[in-house]
Amino acid sequence: MxxxxxxxxxxxxxxxxxxxxxxxxxxxxxxxxxxxxxxxxxxxxxxxxxxxxxxxxxxxxxxxxxxxxxxxxxxxxxxxxxxxxxxxxxxxxxxxxxxxxxxxxxxxxxxxxxxxxxxxxxxxxxxxxxxxxxxxxxxxxxxxxxxxxxxxxxxxxxxxxxxxxxxxxxxxxxxxxxxxxxxxxxxxxxxxxxxxxxxxxxxxxxxxxxxxxxxxxxxxxxxxxxxAQIGGQQIELTLMDAADGSVAGEILRRHGEAQPHVGGDGRELSVGVREGPLALERVLGELNAAGIRLHDAGMRRPTLDDVFLKLTGHSAGGEEEQDGEVES
Amino acid sequence: MSGQRTESTGSTDSTHSPAATEVTEAVVGTGLPNAASIPTSVGTWISDGWITTRRNLIKIKRVPDILVFTTLQPIMFVLLFTYIYSGVITIPGSSYTEFIMAGIFAQTVVFGSTYSGSAMAQDLKDGIIDRFRTLPMSPSAVLIGRTNGDLCINALSMVVMMLTGLIVGWRINSSFWEGVAGVALLLLFAYAFSWVMAFVGMSVRSPEVINNVAFLILFPLTFISNAFVPAETLPPVLQTIAEYNPVSALVQAARELFGNVPPGAPVGDAWTQQYPIATVLIGVAVMLGVFVPLCIRKFVRISSH
Structure with missing residues (x-):
C-alpha cells in the first residue's frame, strides 16, 4: 500500500x-x-x-x-x-x-x-x-x-x-x-x-x-x-604504467558492453561485461600478449556508482560534475 | 573495492548496537500520552506564543552582548548627552536633561526593535524556521515570540534609562498614570515597529545587512527630529522633515506625558506635532494593521536556503 x-x-x-x-x-x-x-x-x-x-x-x-x-x-x-x-x-x-x-x-x-x-x-x-x-x-x-x-x-x-x-x-x-x-x-x-x-x-x-x-x-x-540493469559484472584493472592506457582501453572496449571508464590518473580502468570470468580470462590474455604490466586486476559486482555513471553519464560524487549539473 | 567497504562498515556496526537498541526503545517511547494535535484553539495559540517568547528570553540571558548593549548603551547616552550638551543647548523654562530624556528613550526603543529584523534573518539562515514551519504550531507564533522578545529588551532598557535619568536629575512632572502612559506609548510604538523590522528581516535575509541598513536609516531618522534639539533650531528643510517625522511625534508625546515640555515652549504647526499622542496611536495601528498580516503571509511561505 x-x-x-x-x-x-x-x-x-x-x-x-x-x-x-x-x-x-x-x-x-x-x-x-x-x-x-x-x-x-x-x-x-x-x-x-x-x-x-x-x-x-x-x-x-x-x-x-x-x-x-x-x-x-x-x-x-x-x-x-x-x-x-x-x-x-x-x-x-x-x-x-x-x-x-x-x-x-x-x-x-x-x-x-x-x-x-x-x-x-x-x-x-x-x-x-x-x-x-x-x-x-x-x-x-x-x-x-x-x-x-x-x-x-x-x-x-x-x-x-x-x-x-x-x-x-x-x-x-x-x-x-x-x-x-x-x-x-x-x-x-x-x-x-x-x-x-x-x-x-x-x-x-x-x-x-x-x-x-x-x-x-x-x-x-x-x-x-x-x-542488474547495467549488466552482470565489472572488470577492473590497475595498470603499472598509465602510458598503456589507450591500448588497455581498446582491449577492454572490445570485450566490454560499453566504453571503459578511466580513473585514477589513467591507471584505473573498468568496464561492464556479460560473461564475467570468461571475459576476464580473455582480457588478461590479450594484455599479456601486448606486454602490458598490471598492478591489479579483478572482477566485482557493480556498485551504485556504476549505475549512476551509466544512467547519467557522470559520477554521483564528483564536484566538477555537480557544477555542470546545476547549469543543465 | 566499495563492496569491501560496505562489509567493513557492517562489522563496525555491531560495536555501536547497544546505543541503537536504546534508540529503538526511545522511538517506541514511554513518555508520550497521545499523538500530536492540530492547533485549533486560542489556548494553543497563546501556548505557542509563550514557548517562542521564552526561547527569545533565554537568548537574552545567554548572549551577553544583547544585555550589555541594551543596558550600558542607554546609560552611556544619558550621561554623554546630559553632561556634554547641557552647557551648549539651553531649553528656555527647563533643563536640557529634562528635554533630552524623551529623545533618548525614543531612539533607544526604536533601535531595540531592530533585533526582530536581524533575528528573523538569522533564524532563516540557521534553518530553524524550517523546523518551526514543519511543526503543527500556530503560524504567527514565531513572530509573536520574536516581537515579544524585543518588547522585553525594550522594557529592560526603559527601566535602566529611567533610573539613570532620575540620578542625573530628570523627573516625571506629571501624574503617576501619565508617566505609565508615557512608558506604555514608547513601548507600544517600538513593538509595532518590531513587526516592520521582522518583515524586513524575512525579506532581506541577511542579519549583517539588516544591522547596517538599520543603522544607516534609523540614525538620521532619530537625529532629524526633535529628539536631541528643539526642531525650531534646525535649518528650514530639516525642520519640516523633523515636524512630520514619526519619531518627533513619539518624542513629543512622551514629553507631554512625562510633563517635560516647558511652559510656553513653541509647538510645531504640523498636525503631527499638535496632536502627537493621537499621531503615535494612528502610526501604531497602521504599522500593526499592515505588517502583522504581511509578516504572517511571508512566514508561511518562506524557507531557508
Whole structure:
C-alpha cells in the first residue's frame, strides 16, 4: 500500500535575472508503508526540493502529493502532526541547550509540559547526549547537532520521517553512528524518505532507491535491481604504467558492453561485461600478449556508482560534475 | 573495492548496537500520552506564543552582548548627552536633561526593535524556521515570540534609562498614570515597529545587512527630529522633515506625558506635532494593521536556503 504518493510534481524556481530552474520536472513516486525509500542524486538534482514540497515548506507548481491520503498542499495543517523532518542543516537554536531545544519541539507539538520534558530526556539519553544536555548547542559538534535535530524529528513518534542528507558533512565515525540510529528507527515500521548523495548510504539503508537527476526520476528499484540493469559484472584493472592506457582501453572496449571508464590518473580502468570470468580470462590474455604490466586486476559486482555513471553519464560524487549539473 | 567497504562498515556496526537498541526503545517511547494535535484553539495559540517568547528570553540571558548593549548603551547616552550638551543647548523654562530624556528613550526603543529584523534573518539562515514551519504550531507564533522578545529588551532598557535619568536629575512632572502612559506609548510604538523590522528581516535575509541598513536609516531618522534639539533650531528643510517625522511625534508625546515640555515652549504647526499622542496611536495601528498580516503571509511561505 502506498503511504506517500507523488504524481507529476513540478517545482520551478525563477531566480531574478537568470533562467528558470526546473528543480522538480514531473516526478512520480510511490513509497509503501513501513519501507525506506532512498532518493539518490547529486547536488542540485532536486532532492531537497522534493523533501520541502512533501513537508509543506514549499508549494509545488504542478502535480500533487499525498501522505496517508492527506494532500500536502491543501491540508498542510493535517500533514504537520504526522511528519518528522530532519533537514540538511541541523535546525537547532544555538542559544538553547540540547534539552531546551527538544523540550521546545515537544511543546510546539502540543504534548504538554510534563510529557515534553520526559520525552526530551528519553531522547537525550538514547542519543547519548546526556553529558552535554545542559550546554548551549552553540558548543556542540556537527554530529551532536545532527543527533539533536534527528531527535526533534522523531519527537512525536511520527509515522513518516523525512531525512534530507542526514550524514552530509559528518566525519566517518559520526556517519556510522547516524546509520545505526536510522537503522533502528526504521526497524520500528516508520516510513522513511531519505535523500543522499552517497551511494553506499542508499545501498545500506534503503529498501528501494529512486535515482534523481535534473529534477527527473531516471531509475527506480532495489539496489540489486539497479545493479542488474547495467549488466552482470565489472572488470577492473590497475595498470603499472598509465602510458598503456589507450591500448588497455581498446582491449577492454572490445570485450566490454560499453566504453571503459578511466580513473585514477589513467591507471584505473573498468568496464561492464556479460560473461564475467570468461571475459576476464580473455582480457588478461590479450594484455599479456601486448606486454602490458598490471598492478591489479579483478572482477566485482557493480556498485551504485556504476549505475549512476551509466544512467547519467557522470559520477554521483564528483564536484566538477555537480557544477555542470546545476547549469543543465 | 566499495563492496569491501560496505562489509567493513557492517562489522563496525555491531560495536555501536547497544546505543541503537536504546534508540529503538526511545522511538517506541514511554513518555508520550497521545499523538500530536492540530492547533485549533486560542489556548494553543497563546501556548505557542509563550514557548517562542521564552526561547527569545533565554537568548537574552545567554548572549551577553544583547544585555550589555541594551543596558550600558542607554546609560552611556544619558550621561554623554546630559553632561556634554547641557552647557551648549539651553531649553528656555527647563533643563536640557529634562528635554533630552524623551529623545533618548525614543531612539533607544526604536533601535531595540531592530533585533526582530536581524533575528528573523538569522533564524532563516540557521534553518530553524524550517523546523518551526514543519511543526503543527500556530503560524504567527514565531513572530509573536520574536516581537515579544524585543518588547522585553525594550522594557529592560526603559527601566535602566529611567533610573539613570532620575540620578542625573530628570523627573516625571506629571501624574503617576501619565508617566505609565508615557512608558506604555514608547513601548507600544517600538513593538509595532518590531513587526516592520521582522518583515524586513524575512525579506532581506541577511542579519549583517539588516544591522547596517538599520543603522544607516534609523540614525538620521532619530537625529532629524526633535529628539536631541528643539526642531525650531534646525535649518528650514530639516525642520519640516523633523515636524512630520514619526519619531518627533513619539518624542513629543512622551514629553507631554512625562510633563517635560516647558511652559510656553513653541509647538510645531504640523498636525503631527499638535496632536502627537493621537499621531503615535494612528502610526501604531497602521504599522500593526499592515505588517502583522504581511509578516504572517511571508512566514508561511518562506524557507531557508
Amino acid at each position: 502506498s503511504f506517500i504518493q507523488i504524481e507529476g510534481l513540478v517545482k520551478i524556481y525563477r531566480p531574478k535575472g537568470a533562467d528558470p530552474v526546473h528543480a522538480l520536472d514531473g516526478v512520480d513516486l510511490d513509497v509503501r508503508q513501513g519501507t525506506v525509500r532512498g532518493l539518490l542524486g547529486p547536488n542540485g538534482a532536486g532532492k531537497t526540493t522534493m523533501v520541502k514540497a512533501l513537508t509543506t515548506l514549499i508549494k509545488p507548481d504542478a502535480g500533487h502529493a499525498t501522505i496517508d491520503g492527506i494532500d500536502v498542499v491543501r491540508d498542510a495543517h493535517r500533514i504537520r502532526p504526522i511528519i518528522g523532518v530532519s533537514g540538511q542543516y541541523a535546525a537547532v537554536d544555538e542559544n538553547l541547550t540540547g534539552f531546551e531545544n527538544l523540550e521546545m519541539v515537544g511543546r510546539l507539538y502540543h504534548l504538554g509540559a510534563k510529557a515534553s520534558k520526559r520525552r526530551a530526556q528519553e531522547l537525550i539519553d538514547a542519543f547519548e547526549l546526556t553529558e552535554a544536555q545542559n550546554r548551549p548547542v552553540k558548543g556542540f559538534s556537527g554530529g551532536m547537532r545532527r543527533r539533536i535535530d534527528l531527535a526533534g524529528a522523531i519527537f512525536s513518534r511520527p509515522p513518516v520521517l523525512f531525512l534530507d542528507e542526514p550524514t552530509t558533512g559528518l566525519d566517518p565515525r559520526s556517519r556510522l553512528g547516524m546509520w545505526d540510529v536510522i537503522t533502528s528507527l526504521v526497524s520500528e515500521g516508520t516510513t522513511v524518505l531519505l535523500t543522499t548523495q552517497y551511494l553506499e548510504e542508499a545501498d545500506r539503508l534503503a529498501d528501494d532507491i529512486s535515482v534523481i537527476d535534473g529534477g527527473k526520476l531516471i531509475a527506480e528499484g532495489t539496489a540489486d535491481e539497479l545493479k
